[in-house]
Every structure is written in structure tokens, then in C-alpha cells.
Amino acid sequence: MLDIQIAAAAPPPFVRREEYRPPEWLVPEIALDFDLGAERTQVRATLTVARNGDHAAPLKLDGEALKLISLTVDGAEADYNHEADELTVPIAGDRAVVETLVEIAPAANTQLMGLYESGGILCTQCEAEGFRRITFLPDRPDVLSRYRVKMTADKARYPVLLANGDPVGAGDLADGRHWAEWHDPFPKPSYLFALVAGDLVANRDSFATRSGKTVDLGIWVRDGDVERTRHAMAALKASMAWDEKVYGREYDLAVFNIVAVADFNFGAMENKGLNIFNSRYILADPDTATDADYDAVAGVVAHEYFHNWSGNRVTCRDWFQLSLKEGFTVFRDQQFSADQGSAAVKRIEDVRALRAAQFPEDSGPLAHPIRPESYIEISNFYTATIYNKGAEVIRMLHTILGPEKFRAGTDLYFDRHDGEAATCEDFVKAMEDAGGTDLALFRRWYSQAGTPRVRASLTHDAGAGRAHLTLAQQVPPTPGQPVKQPMPIPLKIALFGERSGDKLADRLVLLEGDEQEIVLDGVGERPVLSINRDFSAPVVVEAERSAADLAFLSANDDNPFARYEAMQQLMLDTLIAAAAGQTPDHRPVIEAVEQTLTNTDLDPAFVAEAVLLPSEAFVGDQMLVVDPEAIHRAREALRADLGTELEGLWRSAYSAHAANRFEYSPPAKGARRLRTVSLGYIAASGASDAPQMAKRQFDNADNMTDRQGALGILVNSDAPERAAALSAFYDRYRADGLVLDKWFAVQALSTRPDTPDAVAALAEHVDFTLANPNRLRALVGSFSVNQRAFHRANGQGYRFLADMILSVDKLNPQTAAKLVPALGRWRRFDEDRAEKMKGELQRIVATLGLSKDVFEQASKSLA
Structure with a gap:
């Protein structure tokens, strides 16, 4: 087995936050002239540059995979040095016009x-460092420019x-070509x-803004897909109205495309x-998009x-x-x-995604903070920590300050x-100043x-009618941060x-130190604690x-998320005990689910x-050593008991x-969601007619939610209906790439x-390609989060994933890197298992190029 030191003898350099320096040159104006073609495009860039501060440093320009044809400064040929991905241009004065x-x-x-090029369309992606x-x-976000763009x-x-x-x-040219020119009056970074x-x-x-301005909206797609953009357009208009109402933000251009x-x-x-947009977050109709797809389109728009x-x-x-x-x-x-639907269900979905x-x-x-200290490649920091945990940090500010001060x-x-x-x-600082609150610790x-x-820990003094809640926190060590300070933690609690x-x-408690005690009076009977509500x-x-406490909360808590959380914790405790070799009583879970179903x-x-059980991966996250097979057996046993004992209610x-x-x-x-969940439990009970019920739902569905829900149940079975449904789905949707992604993923x-x-066979399928990120994520990404399958004891899944990563890295390093964390x-x-996974990581790191x-x-995964 290769040793990591051998492969990492000359690692790429780190970029460090502490080394930030303001840009030496600013570019207040940019004019770009594109002569467009798929095989060959020429770009003439005219940069008005201005020295930023008192220094004599030359102008440095970022450029990657560019063929430089000419360069002038103030209209004359100029000296320059072009090494690797940097172009250095000496400039004598404080301002100049540089043309390349x-x-x-x-x-x-x-x-x-x-x-x-994507399917005959020329398009760009510049975040984070694609403009170069x-x-x-100077391809950095603190260089803001006004752009004028001409395309031919x-x-x-x-x-x-x-x-x-x-x-x-815009206009036509004599040779069958045409041109268009666009101007953005707002300074923006190149990304x-x-x-x-x-x-x-x-x-x-x-859309008519609140100030009376009309904004022309356009959602551009291939011919034949316009009808599938209706939902996205409705979401866009709803978003524009909502941002005006809730944040006071009005759109500022005449066009939004x-x-x-x-x-x-x-x-x-x-x-x-x-x-x-990735087309999966624009195109939606009942036949091709699930309810989750519809929600995702609205959320991403x-x-x-x-x-x-x-x-x-x-x-x-x-x-x-x-x-x-x-x-x-x-x-x-x-x-x-x-605000568009069920706030409680949306919160559950967001927290489930965060935990997953x-x-x-x-x-x-x-692991890294939401404001990292260093990176080698910035694209690796488009992570759940930056996005999802970052959102939770903002939500905590909203909770601490309250809606009015947060808006201020x-x-x-x-x-x-x-x-x-x-x-x-x-x-x-803006939150601190507007809210009149010291947020030093919150930082x-x-x-x-x-x-x-x-x-x-909650204790109760019945005689005094008083409860004592003791809270203690600990932040575990992470790479580069072995010792942590206590965090300010806003906890909504109720008894x-x-x-x-x-x-x-019912109150909001702000835990700021290692430990804190809260005294609650007026508690005459034994209290049950509801904590971290919402x-x-x-x-x-x-x-x-x-x-018993958790079952009580699942039936009585008036906070929907806390009610859900109590049920999940009850299920989780049961599954962890079973995976650890114990024989837990399933009755409390069955009774709690029954109460929920009949309410x-x-x-x-x-x-x-x-009523959904925690995922196998989430159960594993709670264990010191993950045992995929034991977790799978425990979860399937509880599902079977829930299905059998409550079969009448599910039906x-x-x-x-x-x-x-x-x-x-x-x-x-x-209704659709509960229907398919119920069908899943009927199937888990072993009911002989479950495959026929699922196939009937699949065949009769007038929407993708019901159809895919049924397919997801059949795909786990050995019934002959499984193959028939998979074949029918493929035949129906083989020409629609977005829907075919669902076929691979399921x-x-x-x-x-x-x-x-x-999965290995599907990777050889005629419709599988490494070049399309959606297809890669559908098959390889989905497989990597399938805990039981990916972690098969023989290491087959690990080698498959490593092979995929190395193959994709030659085409699209950014997409390949997203597969490594598994x-x-x-x-x-x-x-x-650990040795096998580690070995694949070592093989990846040792690969030339x-x-x-x-x-x-x-x-980092090996460090």
C-alpha cells in the first residue's frame, strides 16, 4: 500500500485568509468583444485599469488555457511576461487602457x-475562478467593474x-452573422x-415593481421545453414580490433572464x-417532475x-x-x-438535509468553519457547511434579535x-449596530x-413547584482546532x-458558557422537556x-418540529440499541406511530x-463504529413490525x-407523500399483494411523484413487477435526460x-456518461450515499468510486472532487472497511497528473 508522504511530496500551495491584501490594480470599466464559435472563439478585452494605492507593482492578470494573440497598453504594443497562468504587464502611470x-x-x-458548449449552446460559468x-x-471578487459586452x-x-x-x-451583418450588445450599469466582480x-x-x-417599473422576464430553453417552464416563471414572480415585501429589496434592471x-x-x-441554471431546476411538469422537483425549482429560482x-x-x-x-x-x-407551503414540513426537510x-x-x-482559514482549491468549499450551516447561523441571529431587529x-x-x-x-456588525446587541461571542x-x-438534565422539586434545567456544552475537536471555546447557543425550550x-x-435560553442552570417556577407536576424547538x-x-417521555411529546408537543423530533429520537434510540446487539421493545415506537396516524x-x-424512520446513514452517524449490515437489519425489522402491526391503518x-x-x-x-409512505410500510410488512399495489400505482399514476414513489418501492423487491416497472420507465423516458437520471438514481x-x-453494470450502460454532471451524480453520487451497498465488506464499492473519481478528474476536476468525501x-x-477505504484514497493521491x-x-481525508 502506498504511503501518503510519497504521493504528496510537492503539494499545491494553500491560499490563506490571513494573507489577504487589497488589489494593487482596479478595473472600473471593461469592454468585451466576442467573435463566437464552438470550435474557436476570439475575445478582445479592453480594460481600463487604475493603480490602487501608492506602489510601483506591475499589473497582474489571471488567465488559464488562453492563447494570447496580442496585447497593447494605451494603443501601443507593450512588454509583458506570460508565465503559467499569470500575465504581468509593467505600467508606468496610474491609469491605462490595456487591450488583449x-x-x-x-x-x-x-x-x-x-x-x-452544452448541446450546441455556448454558455459561461465563472464562479469561482472561471472567468480567467x-x-x-484580475480574477478576484473584490475587483468590481462595469461591463459592456458585444457578441458576434x-x-x-x-x-x-x-x-x-x-x-x-443589435443588428444583422452581410455574411449571415449578427451582433448584439449589452451593458450592465452596476459594478460587479468577474465571477x-x-x-x-x-x-x-x-x-x-x-413584473411590476413596487415603484411602478416594469421588468421584462424571460426563461430561455430549447424549443419544446417552454411549457415546462411555467412553474419556474411563477416562482420567479413570487420571489420578486416576496423580496420586496419581506426585505424591501426591489429589482434594479429593466430585464431579468x-x-x-x-x-x-x-x-x-x-x-x-x-x-x-442546470435544467433540472427549471423544467417541470407533472409527468416528468416530482413534488420534490417542483419544490426544488421554486427554491433554487x-x-x-x-x-x-x-x-x-x-x-x-x-x-x-x-x-x-x-x-x-x-x-x-x-x-x-x-411561506409558500407548510412551514413545519419545510423546517423538517431543511434539518434533515443539514444532518445528512x-x-x-x-x-x-x-471539517471547516463557515468562514474557512485556508484552501488549495476554492471550488472545494462550496459545501454543506458554507451553505446549510451558514443558513443556520443566520437563522440564529434572526432568533436572537427577533424579526424586527433582524430586518433593521x-x-x-x-x-x-x-x-x-x-x-x-x-x-x-450591521446586525450588532441595528439590533443594539453585543455579538462578540456570536462571532x-x-x-x-x-x-x-x-x-x-432536568430535575423537579414538586414541593416548591420548581424545575431546574442544567445545560452543558462541548464542541468537539476538528482538524486544526483541537481546543474550542464555548459557543453562544439559542435554545427554544418548553415544559x-x-x-x-x-x-x-416556554422560553428562549441563550447558552453562552460551558454550563448554565435555568430555574423555572410554577411547575407543580412532573415536567417533560421539549428542547431545541424549531x-x-x-x-x-x-x-x-x-x-415514555418521547412518546408523550410526539403526541402532545404543540411545536411541530419538536413533535417530529421526539418521534425521530424514539425511533433512533430503538434502532441504535438493536444495531448494537440488544433486543429493544418495538412497542413504544409502534404505539407512537399509531397515535400520529390516527390524529x-x-x-x-x-x-x-x-412516521418515516431515520435513514441508515443517520443511524450510523450516532454510532462510534458504523456497522452497515447491523443497522440495515435493525431498520428493516422495525419497518416490518410497523408495517405488520399497523397494516390496517396503512391501508x-x-x-x-x-x-x-x-x-x-x-x-x-x-396526500401523495403519505400515500407512498403508507405503501412502503405495506410492502415492508411482507403483504403478498404489495408488489401488485405498487405496480398498479406505477401504471395508473398521472404524475411523476406517484410513479417514482411506486418504482422506489418495487426496486427494493424481488417481485417480477420490479423488472417490468424499470423497463417501462426506461422505455417511456429514455429520451429525456433529466428523467432518465431518476432511473439511474433509484x-x-x-x-x-x-x-x-x-451499479457497476449501469456504469457500462449506453446512456451513462461521465461528461454530464447530472448523470454522474445520479448514479455514482447516489450509490456513494447508499450505506449498505457502498460499504459492502469486500470493498467493491470503494474501488468503483475511486475508479470513477480518477476517470472524471481527467474531464471535470470540480465534479470529481465532490465524490471524494464518501x-x-x-x-x-x-x-x-477502514483499510480498504484508506487504500483507495492513497491510490487516488498517488495518481500522476x-x-x-x-x-x-x-x-485532507488521509491526514
Whole structure:
């Protein structure tokens, strides 16, 4: 086995936050002239540059994979030095006009960064450092410029030419070509630049702002897909109205465009006035998109639109401040989505996502604060910590300050820093100033990694009618941070009377030190503790509560999230005990689920979430050593008992929530969700007619939610209906790439013992490709989170993933690096599995020509 020191003899350098220096040169104006073509594009860039401060340093421009044809300074040929990815130009005065002409090849750009081709469409992705693959520029977020962009292209091949800002001119040329010019009056960093050229059609609409201005809206897609953009357009208009109402933010240009492309490394990009989207977050109709897809489209459209202020008008000083825009904007899109439907279910979904992705990140070798201190490749820090935990940190500020002071803080932040490149400290300072609150200790959330663990102990003095709640916190060590200071943790708590069910106390507690005691009076009967209600802080709570207490809360707590949490904790305790070799009593869980199912006052969408068992991966996260097979057996046994003991209730729920036609509304979504959850439990009971019920739902479904729900149940079975459904799904949707991704993913997530072999075969399928990030994530990404299949004891899954990473790294390092963390959790598993995972990481790091993206992830995972 190769040793890590051999492979890492000359690692790429780190970029460190402490080494930040303001830019030596500013570029207040940029004019770009594109002669567009897939095989060959020429870019003429005219930069007006200005010396920033008293120094004699030359102008340094970033450029990667560019063929430099010419360079002039103030119209004359000039000396320069071009080494590696940097162009150095000596300039005598304090201002100059620097013009470069470069050539690039978009069709050969498999990294999907810079200007590239996707299915005949030319498009850009510049965040974080993709602009340097278009032309030479100081490619950093604190260099803000006003852009004027002219594009010339073959009109038949590229009839639509779009860029940032507002259109200022267009025309035809004699040779079958045409041109268009766009101007963005707002200064922006290079990462927000965008350009699209292609044969596209638009869903056009308009929005009237609160000041009376009309904004022209366009969602641009391939011919034939316009009808599938109706939901996205409705979400865009709702987002614009919501941002005006809740944050007072009005849109500032005359045009807002969105373009959907099939090949995209991310979900979407907030480029000023021209958002570019992964098509999976734009296209939706009942036949091809699930309810979750519809929700995701609305959430991502809102997220990218909200960036117009939280990211564009106020941007990041440097990439260490990434959560400044992303954490804040995720919080904003979560608020928006909660307002559009069930706030309780949305909170459950957000916390489930946090626990599935961010908590493991916080407890592993890639842990980092929401404001990191260093990186090798910035694209590796587009993580759940930056986004999801960053949103939770903003939510805590909202909780501590209250809605009115929080809104005053955001108003002050936008007013104070409009048109600037700001820092996380700037945001906290605005909250501090507007809220009149000292947030000195709160700043630790930006600098310390790790998920705090809070121990809660409640005692009761019946004679005095008083309860004592003792809280203690501990922040575990993380790489580079072995010793932690206590974090300020806002905890919403309540006490309920065990006998009466009455709420005896309800308050917000701010735990700031290592330990704190809270005295609550007026507690005459034995209290039951409800803690971290609404998940008011991203922490792990260890509370001394019995199974009876948890069952009581699951039936009586008036906070929906706390009610859900009590049920989940009851289930979790049962599963952990079983996985550890004990024989726990399933009866408390069965009775709690029965109470929830028979409570007619509860929203079906909430019921569906509450009765779902914790995932196998989440159960493993609670164990010192993960035992995938033991966890799987424990979970399947509890599912079987729930299915068998409550079969009549599941069948009643299944029948009661059958829909005659598709409707996208909170009640209809809840009905569909509970119906498929009920069918899953019927199947888990071993009922002989379950496969036929699932196939009937699959065949008769008028929407993708019901169809995929049934397929997800069948794919775990051995029934003949399984193969028939998979074949029918493939035949129906083989020409639709987004839906075919679902076909790959559902098989990669199967709990069958032959899943690793099936996934390996699917990787050879004619429709599988490494070049499309969506397809790669559907098969390989899904398989890597399938705990039982991926962690098969023979190491087959580990080698498969490592092979995929190395293959993709040659095409698209950014996408390849995102697959590495699944191997990085090797320390959590038994010695044999750990050695196999570690060995694959060592093989990756030892590979010649490895990208710095993958090197950073793999080497840190071994450290």
C-alpha cells in the first residue's frame, strides 16, 4: 500500500485568509468583444485599469488555457511576461487602457468552467475562478467593474445572444452573422459575468415593481421545453414580490433572464440579470417532475433571484467570505419556501438535509468553519457547511434579535455596503449596530468548526413547584482546532405537564458558557422537556428523556418540529440499541406511530415525515463504529413490525389519500407523500399483494411523484413487477435526460444485496456518461450515499468510486472532487472497511497528473 508522504511530496500551495491584501490594480470599466464559435472563439478585452494605492507593482492578470494573440497598453504594443497562468504587464502611470486578444475553444472545455458548449449552446460559468478561462483579468471578487459586452456570431446557429444587464443594440451583418450588445450599469466582480449564445426560445412575462417599473422576464430553453417552464416563471414572480415585501429589496434592471442548460457543475448561478441554471431546476411538469422537483425549482429560482442583493449588489471581498452570500441567501430561500407551503414540513426537510450532509462534514477530516482559514482549491468549499450551516447561523441571529431587529440589520447591511465587496464581519456588525446587541461571542460561529453537543438534565422539586434545567456544552475537536471555546447557543425550550399535557413554561435560553442552570417556577407536576424547538440551533442535544417521555411529546408537543423530533429520537434510540446487539421493545415506537396516524388534526404532509424512520446513514452517524449490515437489519425489522402491526391503518391511509388528478398544492402534495409512505410500510410488512399495489400505482399514476414513489418501492423487491416497472420507465423516458437520471438514481439507492453489481453494470450502460454532471451524480453520487451497498465488506464499492473519481478528474476536476468525501469517512468504520477505504484514497493521491481539486479532498481525508 502506498504511503501518503510519497504521493504528496510537492503539494499545491494553500491560499490563506490571513494573507489577504487589497488589489494593487482596479478595473472600473471593461469592454468585451466576442467573435463566437464552438470550435474557436476570439475575445478582445479592453480594460481600463487604475493603480490602487501608492506602489510601483506591475499589473497582474489571471488567465488559464488562453492563447494570447496580442496585447497593447494605451494603443501601443507593450512588454509583458506570460508565465503559467499569470500575465504581468509593467505600467508606468496610474491609469491605462490595456487591450488583449485571446483565442479559446469552448467545445473542448470539458471542465464546464469559463465559456463552454452544452448541446450546441455556448454558455459561461465563472464562479469561482472561471472567468480567467475566458480572458485575462484580475480574477478576484473584490475587483468590481462595469461591463459592456458585444457578441458576434452565426445567426442560424446562435440566433439568441444574451449577456448581463440590459440590451443596448443589435443588428444583422452581410455574411449571415449578427451582433448584439449589452451593458450592465452596476459594478460587479468577474465571477458574476455571463454570456449565452444559442438556438433558444423564451417563456416571456413581466413584473411590476413596487415603484411602478416594469421588468421584462424571460426563461430561455430549447424549443419544446417552454411549457415546462411555467412553474419556474411563477416562482420567479413570487420571489420578486416576496423580496420586496419581506426585505424591501426591489429589482434594479429593466430585464431579468434565465437560461437552462443540460451540462452544469452546480444547481444554478446568480449572474447579474442573466441567471444560468442546470435544467433540472427549471423544467417541470407533472409527468416528468416530482413534488420534490417542483419544490426544488421554486427554491433554487428564489435563491438565485435573492442573490441580486445578497451576493450581487453586495458581494464578497474574498472567497473566505463565501458564506456571507450563500448562507444568508439559503436562509432567505428557506424563509420563502416556508411561506409558500407548510412551514413545519419545510423546517423538517431543511434539518434533515443539514444532518445528512453537514453534520458528517463537521465530524470528519474535511471539517471547516463557515468562514474557512485556508484552501488549495476554492471550488472545494462550496459545501454543506458554507451553505446549510451558514443558513443556520443566520437563522440564529434572526432568533436572537427577533424579526424586527433582524430586518433593521439587513436594511443597514444593504445600505451600508451597496456596491461593495464585503466581509462576514461587516454583516455581523450591521446586525450588532441595528439590533443594539453585543455579538462578540456570536462571532465564534464564523471561526470555529464542529457541531456543538449540548447535554440537558432536568430535575423537579414538586414541593416548591420548581424545575431546574442544567445545560452543558462541548464542541468537539476538528482538524486544526483541537481546543474550542464555548459557543453562544439559542435554545427554544418548553415544559409540558406529564399528567395534564399543559404547557408549563416556554422560553428562549441563550447558552453562552460551558454550563448554565435555568430555574423555572410554577411547575407543580412532573415536567417533560421539549428542547431545541424549531431546531433553534444546529447542535446535537443529549437529553435525559425516557421512551415514555418521547412518546408523550410526539403526541402532545404543540411545536411541530419538536413533535417530529421526539418521534425521530424514539425511533433512533430503538434502532441504535438493536444495531448494537440488544433486543429493544418495538412497542413504544409502534404505539407512537399509531397515535400520529390516527390524529386527524395533523397535516398529512407532517404525518408522512413523522412516521418515516431515520435513514441508515443517520443511524450510523450516532454510532462510534458504523456497522452497515447491523443497522440495515435493525431498520428493516422495525419497518416490518410497523408495517405488520399497523397494516390496517396503512391501508386506510393509502386509500384515503388516493388522488383522481394531479394538483400542485400543499394538501395534494401531503396526500401523495403519505400515500407512498403508507405503501412502503405495506410492502415492508411482507403483504403478498404489495408488489401488485405498487405496480398498479406505477401504471395508473398521472404524475411523476406517484410513479417514482411506486418504482422506489418495487426496486427494493424481488417481485417480477420490479423488472417490468424499470423497463417501462426506461422505455417511456429514455429520451429525456433529466428523467432518465431518476432511473439511474433509484437503482443506485436500492437496498438489495446485488446493488453494487447492478451499479457497476449501469456504469457500462449506453446512456451513462461521465461528461454530464447530472448523470454522474445520479448514479455514482447516489450509490456513494447508499450505506449498505457502498460499504459492502469486500470493498467493491470503494474501488468503483475511486475508479470513477480518477476517470472524471481527467474531464471535470470540480465534479470529481465532490465524490471524494464518501471515502473520507473511513475512520468511522471497522478496521477492515477502514483499510480498504484508506487504500483507495492513497491510490487516488498517488495518481500522476491529479487535479488540485481532487488532491486537496483526498489528501485532507488521509491526514
